[in-house]
Amino acid sequence: MPPCAAMSMQYFSVPTQDSEGDGDQAVMVPMIVRKLVRNSPERARRLRKHLVQALRALRTMKDPEGNASPLRPAPEGFAAKVTKTACTMCRGYCCKGGGEHAYLDERVMARVRLAQPELDARAVLRLYLDNVPDVGYEGTCLFHGEKGCTLDRSLRSDVCNSYFCDMLGEFVKKADKATSAIVMAGDGDVTRLSPVLTPDRK
DSSP, X not given: OOHHHHHHHTTOBOOOTTSOOOEEEEEEEEOOOOXXXXXXXXXXXXXXXXXXXXXXXXXXXXXXXXXXXXXXXOOOHHHHHHHHHHHHHHOSGGGGGOTTTTTXXXXXXXXXXXXXXXXXXXXXXXXXXXXXXXXXXXXSOTTEETTEEOSOGGGSOHHHHHOOOHHHHHHHHTGGGXXXXXXXXXXXXXXXXXXXXXXXXX
């Protein structure tokens, strides 16, 4: 950690599973350092093939309504402010495993079809394919664009909507007890530090 970052964080506590989570909190997250490249037509074809398989699996799913993937709400309040800052600074380290499947499966397709019953299978395919960005980060999820995920939250997998990296996840659980927070994102010698964040006054 660079000396300036260490000095900035010396009065902040690191959130852990056993900590109270109150006071001033330091949240450390990873950071992806990859170049932006044009998405190839081949990647879109692989996505389409995966979605076709998921939609076919949906046809034989028992109780699609009961087995549909949940749509979890986004964090609110101070947790939302810190999460947005952390994810913006990280730039999508957790998106590396998304490939051309983006963790989408028949349970997600069931949720999308239930929410938009007017869409047939072809329209669902088009909905996803139209959201593939022209340019994205090299070697990560197909929907990982320059400004983040190009899918609306309602179209993402539950894996993506519910995941927080370790320290951010611990902070989110106890965000209502924190009086301030600072976020540090890093990859090797590359480090970024946020301003001190505080809850909005009610």
